Amino acid sequence: MSIETVHVDLGDRSYDVRIGTGLLSRAGQEIMALAGKRRVAILTDETVAGLHLAALQDALASVGIDAPALRLPAGEATKCWPELGRAVEWLIEQRIERKDLVIALGGGVIGDLAGFAAAILRRGVRFVQIPTTLLAQVDSSVGGKTGINSPQGKNLIGAFHQPALVLADIGVLGTLASRDFLAGYGEVAKYGLLGDEQFFEWLEDAGPDLSGNPAALQRAVRHSVGMKAGIVQRDETEQGERALLNLGHTFGHALESATGYSQRLLHGEGVAIGCTLAFELSARMGLCSQEAPSRVAAHFAAMGMPSRISQIPGQLPDNDQLVALMGQDKKVQDGKLRFILAHGIGRAFVTDDVDMTMLRTVLSESRN
Ligand SMILES: NC(=O)c1ccc[n+]([C@@H]2O[C@H](COP(=O)([O-])OP(=O)(O)OC[C@H]3O[C@@H](n4cnc5c(N)ncnc54)[C@H](O)[C@@H]3O)[C@@H](O)[C@H]2O)c1
Ligand SMILES: O=C(O)C(=O)C[C@@H](O)[C@H](O)[C@H](O)COP(=O)(O)O
Ligand SMILES: [Zn+2]
Numbered sequence: 001m002s003i004e005t006v007h008v009d010l011g012d013r014s015y016d017v018r019i020g021t022g023l024l025s026r027a028g029q030e031i032m033a034l035a036g037k038r039r040v041a042i043l044t045d046e047t048v049a050g051l052h053l054a055a056l057q058d059a060l061a062s063v064g065i066d067a068p069a070l071r072l073p074a075g076e077a078t079k080c081w082p083e084l085g086r087a088v089e090w091l092i093e094q095r096i097e098r099k100d101l102v103i104a105l106g107g108g109v110i111g112d113l114a115g116f117a118a119a120i121l122r123r124g125v126r127f128v129q130i131p132t133t134l135l136a137q138v139d140s141s142v143g144g145k146t147g148i149n150s151p152q153g154k155n156l157i158g159a160f161h162q163p164a165l166v167l168a169d170i171g172v173l174g175t176l177a178s179r180d181f182l183a184g185y186g187e188v189a190k191y192g193l194l195g196d197e198q199f200f201e202w203l204e205d206a207g208p209d210l211s212g213n214p215a216a217l218q219r220a221v222r223h224s225v226g227m228k229a230g231i232v233q234r235d236e237t238e239q240g241e242r243a244l245l246n247l248g249h250t251f252g253h254a255l256e257s258a259t260g261y262s263q264r265l266l267h268g269e270g271v272a273i274g275c276t277l278a279f280e281l282s283a284r285m286g287l288c289s290q291e292a293p294s295r296v297a298a299h300f301a302a303m304g305m306p307s308r309i310s311q312i313p314g315q316l317p318d319n320d321q322l323v324a325l326m327g328q329d330k331k332v333q334d335g336k337l338r339f340i341l342a343h344g345i346g347r348a349f350v351t352d353d354v355d356m357t358m359l360r361t362v363l364s365e366s367r368n
Contacts, residue, residue, distance in 0.1 A: 001170075001218050008142065008229045010236055013162040017142055017225050019218060023169035024055050024130065028063035031101065031128065034165050039100040042069035043087055043114040045078065048106045048132050051175050056105055056130065067103070068094060076261040078109050079148040081157075087117045091125075098125050101164070107133035107180070108140035108267065112155070115146030119161035126164040133176060134184025134217075135268050137168040138191075138224035143232040143245075149261055153328035154253040160237055168225070170218050173211070181211050182305050183268030186248075186275070188220050189303075191227045193275055193296065194247045197346030199223055200299075207303055243331055243350045247340040248274030254325035255309065258317050265312050272300045273366070276307040278348075280362045282341040285355055292344055309366040319363045323356070 003020030018030065031040065040060060044053055049071045060067045070090045072078050096102060102125055104114035111129050118127035129141035147158020173181065185207065192200025206216045228245065235242040252270030259265045279293035300307040309316065316322070323337075331338040333352065342348045 001215055004218070004222050006222065006225045006229050008162070009233050010162060013144075013236075015162060015164055015166065017166040017168060017229065019137070019168045019170065019222050019225065021169065021171040021214065021218075023167045024052060024172060025059050027056055027059040027130065027167060028061075028065065030165065030167055031060065031065070032063050034128070035099070035101055035126070037064060039094070039096060040065050040067040040103060041091055041094045041096050041100070042067050042103045042105050043110055043117065044069055044071055044105040045074040045107075045110050046071045047074040048110070052132060052172055053105065056103070069105075072110065072113070074109075075263070076109055076149070076256070076267065079113055079155075079261070081148065084113055084117060084148050087113060088121055091117060091121050096121065096125055098122050100125060102127040103130055104128070104141075105130045105132065106136070107131065108136045111136050111140045112146050112158070113148060115144070115161050115163065116148060116158055119146055119159040124161065127161070129163045129166040131166065131168055132172045134173055134181055134221075135187050136184075137170075137173070137221050138184065139187040139228060139245075141166045141168065142225055142228050144236070149257075151257075153257055153325065154261075155330070156328065168221060170214060170221065173217065178211070179266065182303060183266040185210070185303060186268035186270075186272040186300075186305065188224055189299065190245075190247050190271055190275055191224045193279070193342070193345060194244045194340070194348040195227060195346055197344070199227075200345050204299055204302075207299065240350075243338070244340055244348050246331060247342075247348050248272070248276075248278050250274065250326050250329050250331065250337065250339055251277045253329060254322050255312065255316070257325050257328075258322060259312060259314070264314055269306050272305045272307055273309060273311070276300065277309075277362055277366055278340055279342055280366070281339070281354070281359060282343070284358045284362055285341070288342055288344045288347075292342065295345065309363065310368060316367075319360050322363060323359070
């Protein structure tokens, strides 16, 4: 498969998302074309470092760039103040200047943290995303949402800071654990559910074999990035349409907070459960047919993914506490929850007109 490019057109914050196999070993040329021979520092996690850091450093060395790396612990708990502080102070020690480059080599955790570090370092330095998970390739590396979690809620501390370039090497997904691949698939399915029924239909067919089919995988990444780029171009800072990308997240983020940002529930798993709940709520409110949530749940089951709260291991807070956690969602306006609901598959919309009794019923049903 050839390398494809999706251009994200945001005026002076525009950038290319390059998608294909072999991009990691081409990173030197890609970065020289972007910035010339600049100082470069890499933020990554310990797992990704063991698998892919040497290839990136070799590629940079081949064009004469020596790039030191800081390895952070792998996992969601890394999106926190102490690790952010460590990363920023290390970048200062490396004397990274505004026109230099910070590279995020890793999944969404590293991308979000490194992007935020780049946003606040010297009030903003350039950064390049080299996403190594399916989730990061289809979603987190594009669009400029960066940040860390707080105990009160997901991504509550952050900034919009667009990358200068995204290099999505499909080949690196081959080393992903199956659970991490599937978590990323939660965000892939989200695109179909929020705005493209045909894409969802294609996923119903192609999804179960996606990890073993590089051509289909590249198509899924390319299509997802194309949809996200379109939405971000029209609404960079989430004043309206961009909230559609939050389908499933009001539920998912509350469940991630409730499980302590741990391995009990990965972000993409929370999105899959949350998308199913959003369709269940839509059906219960008479906004779509009952066939829609059944189809969503059936697809996640066919993928071997969770779609119900009861599939999360361990104890969870009660419904009131979950609804209270939802109250920290960034979409809340004047203290009122806003949800992404749907008139059908591919037909999502934003609303604050939600029946709270039905919301609790849907939560209770999903627990059983
Ligand atoms: N900024 C955004 O727009 C946006 C969008 C979606 C999700 N997110 C955020 O992304 C995060 C989740 O990202 P994630 O699912 O990539 O998690 P992650 O970064 O924790 O990566 C998942 C696991 O895969 C490992 N890994 C990464 N690449 C690998 C590879 N190629 N081979 C083997 N192992 C590899 C990591 O070490 C980690 O253990 C959440 O914090 C979520 O909030 C942000
Ligand atoms: O890019 C966006 O916009 C998204 O909402 C993408 C989501 O998949 C992602 O998880 C995002 O970080 C959630 O945004 P938040 O504003 O609710 O933190
Ligand atoms: Zn997400």
